[in-house]
Amino acid sequence: MKDTKTMLRFYTIADFREEEIWLREEHRNGWKLTKMRPPCFFRFERCEPEDVIYRLDFKNFSGNSDYFQMFADYGWEYVSSCLGWLYFRKPAAEVTEENEGEIFSDTATKLDMIGHIMKTRMLPCLVILLCCVLPYLCYAVEEGDAIGYVVFFSVLSVAYLYLVLYCGVKLFRLKRELETGKY
Amino acid sequence: MDSKIKRIYVPMTETGFYILFCLQKPQHGYGIGQMVKEMTDGEVSISPGTMYGTLAKMEKDGLIVFCHEENKRKLYRITELGREVLDTEIRRIERLYRNSREGFV
Numbered sequence: 001m002k003d004t005k006t007m008l009r010f011y012t013i014a015d016f017r018e019e020e021i022w023l024r025e026e027h028r029n030g031w032k033l034t035k036m037r038p039p040c041f042f043r044f045e046r047c048e049p050e051d052v053i054y055r056l057d058f059k060n061f062s063g064n065s066d067y068f069q070m071f072a073d074y075g076w077e078y079v080s081s082c083l084g085w086l087y088f089r090k091p092a093a094e095v096t097e098e099n100e101g102e103i104f105s106d107t108a109t110k111l112d113m114i115g116h117i118m119k120t121r122m123l124p125c126l127v128i129l130l131c132c133v134l135p136y137l138c139y140a141v142e143e144g145d146a147i148g149y150v151v152f153f154s155v156l157s158v159a160y161l162y163l164v165l166y167c168g169v170k171l172f173r174l175k176r177e178l179e180t181g182k183y
Numbered sequence: 184m185d186s187k188i189k190r191i192y193v194p195m196t197e198t199g200f201y202i203l204f205c206l207q208k209p210q211h212g213y214g215i216g217q218m219v220k221e222m223t224d225g226e227v228s229i230s231p232g233t234m235y236g237t238l239a240k241m242e243k244d245g246l247i248v249f250c251h252e253e254n255k256r257k258l259y260r261i262t263e264l265g266r267e268v269l270d271t272e273i274r275r276i277e278r279l280y281r282n283s284r285e286g287f288v
Contacts, residue, residue, distance in 0.1 A: 057232055067235055069255040073213035074231040097225070103232035106198050112236055 003046045005031065010040050012163065013121045014170035016056045016085070023054040023089075033089070036082035051092040055103045058117050060084045076103065084120070107178050114175050122171065125164050133157050184267050188244060192268045194275060198229050202237055203261060203269050206247050211256035212238055241265070 011019045023033055023042075028051055031044040055076070059067075068078050075094055079087040088103060095101040104110045137157050140150050192199065201222070205215045212234040219227050229237075238259060241247045246265035250258045261269065 065255040066252070066257045070212045070235050071231045073256075074216070076231060097228065099228040099230055102230050104236075105228060105230035105233045106196060108196060108198075109233040109236040112240075113232075 004034075005044050006037075007042045007044065008040060009042060012167050012170075013058075013117050014167040014174070016058070020054045020056060023087075024052060027052040027054070027089070033079050033087065036080040036085075036087060038083050040082075052089050053092050053095065053101050054079075054087065054089045057086045057088065057103055058084055058113050059086055060116070060120055071103070075100070107181075111175060111178055114171055114178070118171055122164070122168055125167075129160060129164055133160055184264065184271070188246075188264065188268065189271075191244070192246070193271055195268075195272050197227055198233060199237060199241075200269075200272055201227060202229070202234070203241070203246060203265055203272075206259055206261045206265070207269075209250045209258045209260045211253065211258045213256065 009019075009022070026033070026044060027047070028049055030047055030049040032047040032052070033042060033054070034045045035043040037043065071078060071088055076088040076090050079089055081087065090101070092101070099105045104113070134157065137150075137153055140153055195203070201219045202215055205218045210218070212231070216229050216234060219229060238247070238257075242249060242259065245262055246268055247259045248262050250260050252258065
């Protein structure tokens with residue numbers, strides 16, 4: 001029986017909560033995360049099945065010793081990082097009150113993280129969409145480029161547009177839920 | 184105190200208030216968390232992401248300043264500006280308390 005496995009799973013920048021739930025399930029099934037590899041490869045190692053809470057922080061830095069020490073002091077084990085995301089975990093048995101299972105205890109700092117994702121990830125994606133992808137598509141159509149090429153590029157553009165919209169709407173909704181106290 | 188600082192920090196969140204209050208003496212994030220838990224009988228607990236984020240923001244806004252490092256833990260203390268914000272908050276909370284004690288007529 002193999003003791004490690006690598007899985008390819010695609011989560012957008014707006015799906016971090018789903019990702020946390022999935023990692024917790026994997027651990028409950030006896031697979032603990034050991035390493036992340038960009039863009040979205042998850043490396044697992046076989047372990048004793050256990051209920052372990054996973055949390056993701058978005059920082060856009062690989063972390064400094066002071067930051068990791070703070071999380072360690074609070075009982076969070078640092079696992080890995082990937083494209084600005086930092087993965088932490090803590091056994092559910094160690095959580096005696098609600099806040100101990102969270103890495104953010106107030107709305108302001110949760111909103112800061114979402115704001116940070118929007119500014120450093122969503123904005124560049126939107127700029128690329130508006131300034132490169134769409135103008136180039138229009139140009140290709142106008143110039144009467146080979147139909148196969150235009151179709152291929154259109155499909156890519158639509159997929160890109162869909163992703164940007166999906167993330168934008170989802171992040172915006174998360175933000176609104178936080179502001180109105182529903183999350 | 185400039186109006187931007189006033190807009191952001193007055194009134195303050197409970198988390199923010201306790202962090203600033205504890206930094207009247209040099210302390211690191213986890214130490215602050217422990218002090219706050221003790222002071223509030225465990226009712227206010229601050230998670231690490233919130234602690235780290237709040238300290239970074241307060242340092243950037245000049246309310247607190249980095250003193251030194253101990254075993255990879257950064258210790259901070261309050262500045263003049265932080266003191267001014269804290270005093271403003273304490274006066275506001277005292278007024279709140281006084282008025283609520285007097286009862287509603």
